[in-house]
Amino acid sequence: MTPRSTEDRLVGRSVARREDPRLLTGRGRFVDDIALPGMLHAQFVRSTVAHAEVTAVDLSAVRQVPGVVAAFTAEDLGLGDITARLDRPLTEFVPTAMPVLARDRVRYVGEPVAVVIARDAYAAEDGLEAAKVSYAPLTPVTCEDQALAEGAPRLHDDAPRNTLVDVSLFASEGIDAVFAAAPCVVHVDSRTGRQNALPLETRGTVAHWDDREEQLVLETCTQVPHQVRTVAARCLGLDERAVRVRVPDMGGGFGLKCVVGREEIAAAAAALRLRRPVKWIEDRKDALTASFLAREQHYDVRAAFDAEGRILGLDADVVCDMGAYSCYPFTAGIEPLMASAEMPGVYKVPAYRVRGRAITTNKAPTAPYRGVSRPQYVMVVERLFERAARELGLDPVEIRRRNVITDFPYTGVNGITYDPGSYREALDLCERTVREEGWYEKQAAAAAEGRHLGIGYSCFSERTGYGSTAFAQRKMEVVPGFDLSEVRMDTSGAVTVTTGTMSHGQSHETTMAQIVADELGLPLAKVKLHQGDTDRITYGWGTFASRSITVGGSAVRLAAAELGKKLRRIAAARWDVSPEETECGQGCVRRRDDPSMSLTYEQLAEIAYLKAHLLPKDIAPGLTGTAAFDVFNDGTFSNATHACVVELHEGTGQVEILRYVCVEDCGVAINPQVVEGQCRGGIAQGIAGALFEQVTYDAQGEPSATGFMDYKVPTAHEIPDVAIHHLETPCAFTETGAKGAGEGGTIGAPAAVLNAVNDALRSTGVELDHTPITPEAVHDALRRQRTLERAR
Amino acid sequence: MTDAATDLQLMTLDVNGEEHEVLAESRRTLVDVLRHDLRLTGTHVGCEHGICGACTVLVDDRPVRACLMFAAQAEGARIRTVESLSDGTDGCELSDLQQAFSAHHGLQCGFCTPGFLMLAEGFLAERPDASKEEIREVVAANLCRCTGYQTIVEAIDGCAAARRRAGKEK
Numbered sequence: 001m002t003p004r005s006t007e008d009r010l011v012g013r014s015v016a017r018r019e020d021p022r023l024l025t026g027r028g029r030f031v032d033d034i035a036l037p038g039m040l041h042a043q044f045v046r047s048t049v050a051h052a053e054v055t056a057v058d059l060s061a062v063r064q065v066p067g068v069v070a071a072f073t074a075e076d077l078g079l080g081d082i083t084a085r086l087d088r089p090l091t092e093f094v095p096t097a098m099p100v101l102a103r104d105r106v107r108y109v110g111e112p113v114a115v116v117i118a119r120d121a122y123a124a125e126d127g128l129e130a131a132k133v134s135y136a137p138l139t140p141v142t143c144e145d146q147a148l149a150e151g152a153p154r155l156h157d158d159a160p161r162n163t164l165v166d167v168s169l170f171a172s173e174g175i176d177a178v179f180a181a182a183p184c185v186v187h188v189d190s191r192t193g194r195q196n197a198l199p200l201e202t203r204g205t206v207a208h209w210d211d212r213e214e215q216l217v218l219e220t221c222t223q224v225p226h227q228v229r230t231v232a233a234r235c236l237g238l239d240e241r242a243v244r245v246r247v248p249d250m251g252g253g254f255g256l257k258c259v260v261g262r263e264e265i266a267a268a269a270a271a272l273r274l275r276r277p278v279k280w281i282e283d284r285k286d287a288l289t290a291s292f293l294a295r296e297q298h299y300d301v302r303a304a305f306d307a308e309g310r311i312l313g314l315d316a317d318v319v320c321d322m323g324a325y326s327c328y329p330f331t332a333g334i335e336p337l338m339a340s341a342e343m344p345g346v347y348k349v350p351a352y353r354v355r356g357r358a359i360t361t362n363k364a365p366t367a368p369y370r371g372v373s374r375p376q377y378v379m380v381v382e383r384l385f386e387r388a389a390r391e392l393g394l395d396p397v398e399i400r401r402r403n404v405i406t407d408f409p410y411t412g413v414n415g416i417t418y419d420p421g422s423y424r425e426a427l428d429l430c431e432r433t434v435r436e437e438g439w440y441e442k443q444a445a446a447a448a449e450g451r452h453l454g455i456g457y458s459c460f461s462e463r464t465g466y467g468s469t470a471f472a473q474r475k476m477e478v479v480p481g482f483d484l485s486e487v488r489m490d491t492s493g494a495v496t497v498t499t500g501t502m503s504h505g506q507s508h509e510t511t512m513a514q515i516v517a518d519e520l521g522l523p524l525a526k527v528k529l530h531q532g533d534t535d536r537i538t539y540g541w542g543t544f545a546s547r548s549i550t551v552g553g554s555a556v557r558l559a560a561a562e563l564g565k566k567l568r569r570i571a572a573a574r575w576d577v578s579p580e581e582t583e584c585g586q587g588c589v590r591r592r593d594d595p596s597m598s599l600t601y602e603q604l605a606e607i608a609y610l611k612a613h614l615l616p617k618d619i620a621p622g623l624t625g626t627a628a629f630d631v632f633n634d635g636t637f638s639n640a641t642h643a644c645v646v647e648l649h650e651g652t653g654q655v656e657i658l659r660y661v662c663v664e665d666c667g668v669a670i671n672p673q674v675v676e677g678q679c680r681g682g683i684a685q686g687i688a689g690a691l692f693e694q695v696t697y698d699a700q701g702e703p704s705a706t707g708f709m710d711y712k713v714p715t716a717h718e719i720p721d722v723a724i725h726h727l728e729t730p731c732a733f734t735e736t737g738a739k740g741a742g743e744g745g746t747i748g749a750p751a752a753v754l755n756a757v758n759d760a761l762r763s764t765g766v767e768l769d770h771t772p773i774t775p776e777a778v779h780d781a782l783r784r785q786r787t788l789e790r791a792r
Numbered sequence: 793m794t795d796a797a798t799d800l801q802l803m804t805l806d807v808n809g810e811e812h813e814v815l816a817e818s819r820r821t822l823v824d825v826l827r828h829d830l831r832l833t834g835t836h837v838g839c840e841h842g843i844c845g846a847c848t849v850l851v852d853d854r855p856v857r858a859c860l861m862f863a864a865q866a867e868g869a870r871i872r873t874v875e876s877l878s879d880g881t882d883g884c885e886l887s888d889l890q891q892a893f894s895a896h897h898g899l900q901c902g903f904c905t906p907g908f909l910m911l912a913e914g915f916l917a918e919r920p921d922a923s924k925e926e927i928r929e930v931v932a933a934n935l936c937r938c939t940g941y942q943t944i945v946e947a948i949d950g951c952a953a954a955r956r957r958a959g960k961e962k
Contacts, residue, residue, distance in 0.1 A: 504901055
């Protein structure tokens with residue numbers, strides 16, 4: 001069935017975004033824009049110490065502060081804990097019970113201890129200052145070495161050596177012999193800084209009890225509305241039906257909002273207790289110090305190569321510093337298991353051994369930030385290839401060319417089957433682009449002047465469209481994967497579409513509508529997407545893991561096709577022909593044998609709803625199509641090659657990006673402009689991690705970055721323009737041919753930047769393996785090297 | 793006028809050409825009064841310490857961080873917010889600047905967008921001949937986490953170029 005001729009198709013076109021007019025005119029509705037009659041405001045008393053027993057919480061003075069209406073401790077509210085679990089033995093996984101408000105113990109600076117409710121946000125903050133919390137300090141654990149040390153203080157009683165996850169997913173037989181015999185073995189020891197995903201809109205919620213619906217309504221900015229509903233219901237002791245989560249416009253998320261926050265549950269509890277609406281809006285200081293952080297990992301990885309530069313084996317030890325608690329629903333396993341499962345990436349790696357650990361420390365907990373371990377392991381693997389190329393005297397692009405997967409489907413040493421991609425083609429095109437732009441000549445000319453220009457590449461793929469099957473391998477207690485959709489036509493022939501995914505900037509209102517409009521042959525304006533409402537959408541897993549277009553987009557297409565079938569059955573019955581003799585297109589159902597015979601959707605909708613007596617007995621009134629979509633294989637792999645050209649300024653240690661090229665393949669691009677936006681934005685976040693952003697902690701566990709003066713978010717000064725080239729290897733099993741496009745930019749950028757920096761440093765003998773590559777880091781490394789050279 | 797007991801202050805604010813009387817605490821910021829007292833929620837709050845620029849509005853035609861200014865300080869000034877940019881009887885007709893943001897995909901989640909729009913509106917009024925590099929300098933005043941900035945710069949540059957072309961044709 002081809003409801004739309006090729007030239008009329010909306011999929012593949014950069015149609016204008018449906019979201020734009022309201023967002024541009026200030027008519028979007030974000031969570032802090034919501035005001036309900038009688039609404040109160042919540043703020044949290046937070047721990048000022050990293051690790052301590054809480055000996056007393058005295059809120060009596062808080063309750064005397066003008067404007068304060070109430071103040072609650074954990075004991076006052078009596079809420080259940082948030083506990084995320086993996087279905088693994090205690091030797092591999094230790095769950096953590098995260099209380100909504102800390103009870104007898106605090107585990108990081110910023111942990112919520114009590115909630116203050118006041119008539120406005122100013123008075124709530126006044127209230128915080130009157131709170132008295134007494135602590136009996138415990139020794140803080142602030143880094144990997146302390147956490148893993150013999151006899152280290154324990155954050156959680158069940159977790160010896162503060163280890164929450166310790167899993168060895170793969171250990172190829174004979175791998176030690178492979179390394180012993182290999183002509184070239186290279187090693188990378190790399191640490192990545194703790195980051196904040198940093199949506200410009202902080203977290204927030206407005207909670208109120210609806211007496212008529214007998215429901216708690218939580219308007220909250222979350223990527224996972226149904227998961228918030230589950231946790232809220234469990235913690236508050238309500239049926240899930242009695243909780244309705246609605247998501248307003250969302251100012252970004254990037255993973256930080258795909259886990260359930262304790263503050264939204266506490267605000268809900270307060271709203272129930274006071275029977276008044278309660279709003280909580282996180283301030284930036286809390287967002288930087290006390291929400292969910294990300295990325296801090298340590299990789300100790302060796303790779304063996306033969307003399308021609310073909311990789312023989314990969315041997316990895318990964319430690320992820322997850323902070324104080326496992327996040328719900330993913331657990332602390334999300335990062336080490338992602339790294340362990342996928343590290344071989346785009347390369348034909350014959351032997352692989354990996355140990356992945358998650359440790360707990362007295363720092364704010366972490367959430368799966370855009371890319372999830374892949375920015376880190378791609379950086380490490382790409383460093384290994386560059387290092388091997390240097391040792392073997394090979395060109396860094398050539399060594400990759402000899403190793404990338406070219407025959408698909410390919411089943412790797414990690415047991416994953418990769419669907420077709422353009423790994424080799426992307427690499428070749430990216431290198432050709434850099435070469436044709438003359439960067440190699442510019443590099444040579446700069447070197448002649450004593451300047452440091454470097455060119456770096458990264459070559460990677462990204463598994464997207466994880467279905468239930470793939471997620472089940474992670475052994476989560478709750479297994480995400482499928483998505484549901486309903487497409488409903490009204491009596492005027494317009495349709496509303498539901499999705500369980502949750503856009504927070506990714507333009508789903510546009511792209512999902514493009515898919516449905518094509519399937520039914522409708523103008524875009526006749527299709528409206530509904531997302532983020534647990535009452536309107538039976539169930540959904542939200543937006544993360546670049547799953548929305550692959551899984552959600554497939555579900556909406558299938559649901560639209562189901563509606564199309566019903567429209568054709570009704571029309572066929574009118575004409576007394578079989579439905580196979582009809583087709584949908586251009587807003588009507590036509591007879592194939594005589595396209596002049598047609599019934600418009602409006603006419604068919606009139607029959608389905610307003611003149612149901614005309615329907616045959618076997619066709620029920622109403623016009624809806626519903627569908628579920630799941631992926632039953634290992635998912636679909638988007639791929640890309642990035643190239644970055646930097647100039648390193650020796651005097652200041654600053655890295656300036658001169659050029660950035662991205663060749664990407666996400667299969668069929670539903671809306672190319674949207675895909676490019678995802679690439680560029682992702683790359684900007686990758687660069688942020690590579691060069692600028694880091695939350696550090698002092699020995700007492702006090703976070704260093706409490707505002708944007710300390711946490712350096714790159715601006716238009718630092719982020720370069722990005723040239724994007726598209727390749728298209730359609731996915732065979734998503735309904736649109738699309739692969740995920742949300743995270744690739746962030747995954748590839750740190751590796752490309754780090755490789756470029758090291759290329760620029762080539763003449764100095766310095767190599768850097770940690771991020772962020774701050775001016776101080778460059779300066780220190782160069783100074784150490786000079787000291788070494790003088791000593792020789 | 794100050795009420796000593798509650799520190800409430802009656803002020804008159806000129807916002808988007810309309811006069812508003814507001815009774816608010818003297819510590820209340822301009823952005824909170826705009827958003828929560830006048831319900832002009834198009835202006836957003838991203839950091840409350842003057843770095844991110846999501847709260848940028850025009851005060852006497854100049855871009856200002858509305859989170860760093862008390863509402864009382866804005867008395868007697870002309871304040872413009874994102875709600876003033878669009879036109880038409882329904883207020884939804886996009887200005888050329890707003891259209892350029894959409895055409896260049898200069899927004900994704902849209903949270904920082906009103907701040908960038910008001911920054912650009914103020915800047916282009918003062919410097920209609922600004923080069924793309926100068927526009928980039930100005931764009932670097934605000935933070936965006938979604939776009940990587942390139943399309944914001946292109947949108948503002950595209951709008952400025954179109955205005956110059958239109959000016960020449962006249």
